[in-house]
Amino acid sequence: MKTEHFASFDGTDLALHRHGEGRPFVLLHGLFSSAEMNWIKWGHHETIAARGYEVLMLDFRIHGESAVPQDPAAYPSRVLVRDLVALVEHLGLDDYDLGGFSLGARTTLHAVATRVLAPARVVLGGMGTAGLGEWRKRSGFFRRVIDEFDSIEQGDPAYFSKMFLKSQGIDRTAARMLLDTMPDLDLALLDNVTMPALVVCGDEDRDNGSAPELAALLPNATYVEVPGTHMSSCTKPEMGQAIADWLGDTR
Template sequence: MPSFHNGAVEISYLDEGEGEPIVLVHGFASSKNVNWVYPTWVSELKKHNRRVIALDNRGHGDSTKLYDSEQYGIGIMAADVRALLKHLNIARTDMMGYSMGGRITAYIAYSHPELLRCAILGGIGIGLIKGGGPGENVASALEAASLEDVNDPMGRTFRAFADQTRSDRRALAACLRGSRRLMTNEEAASIKVPVLIAVGTTDDVAGSAHELEKVIPGSQVLDIPNRDHMRAVGDRVYKEGVLDFLSRQS
């Protein structure tokens, strides 16, 4: 798998297919493979004549692991994505992020709108502004000696997921503590690129998609029926809704 360096940090990525580019930014404790390859996002987008680029965020997958939470600010991870675009000589792209990747995508839409044709925020609703979701309870669960030592329900979910994906749990705990920057109402309201907000109807992590829709001008909501935060990722309704949204951009 190809990689490049943004400073001292090596970022692993994939770059497949031909056509208009779309960059995929995975969620916390996931990876480009777990979030996008295995649920067939990459193959589906390639079938629709898209060039698909997906990276492993720092601390995840095959990218460099760091153990200082200060190295995981949303702005810092957004800079990794921007460095990837520069590395690939991509001036403007569509971008889809899931959960933490949605936070990163929203930050780029706010701070560097010239880079984006449109933004898809998957698995993140009003939590982008109001918070919620994984916090210190999950960081502590990641640092626990074993899953059996974790009693917090959300902590158990993310710890089991991290164990399943054989992730570096210490790097993930640092990432979680460093990446909790919330977007302000004013920042979200200043986003001008077309935005699709896609959240499972039983997602108790993302916060309300419809509440966020009221903040981001002109944004649209895609409800993913009967899917929670983990199971929405590969859902057919999610894929079809995203493909329809992309087809309407120019």
């Protein structure tokens, strides 16, 4: 695997981790996580690459090895979609697959449903209808984690999220600005996601609402259930295996 950096649409330095050779598969991580935490640490990138793919794993701004801008101007609406478009343009991708987990799945759907990008196939992990159409309500939970960070104690439902945020070294000021860039998605726009789609979710994961309901709303989707909660499903080999099996062998 190799890591390189490129300038996004506004000059922000973003990290890209590349592994394998073959068909391009852009893979995006979840909120306050990173490519390392979601895909590399657990070997999912290797499982997928072994089927004949180059796995292209972006660290979103403020995450992983990417820059953490402090200027509010660096956080326009849909900034992560714009970062994703910048990556696709930087790599000169035309025929490729695109996917992600949680925030990565959400960003994928925002880009595809609004016809900003047109990958051949999409993979949507840990995402349901509430995480799209009711994002502002969902993001209120994370705003509270940030705003009340120092007063959240064990026993509070937000404590685990607080500790995860701390473990990942997330800049809370930047994170608060990033949360405000993410609008709700009109679920009617899911009709535009006509390419084959995999919806894969943990059997105990309800964090973003119903994944089966999301699969039912997409014109050409397959639903696969893997073990785990929202936080644990990405740590289990079944997640990477489900993605690799659905993508198939290109060798």
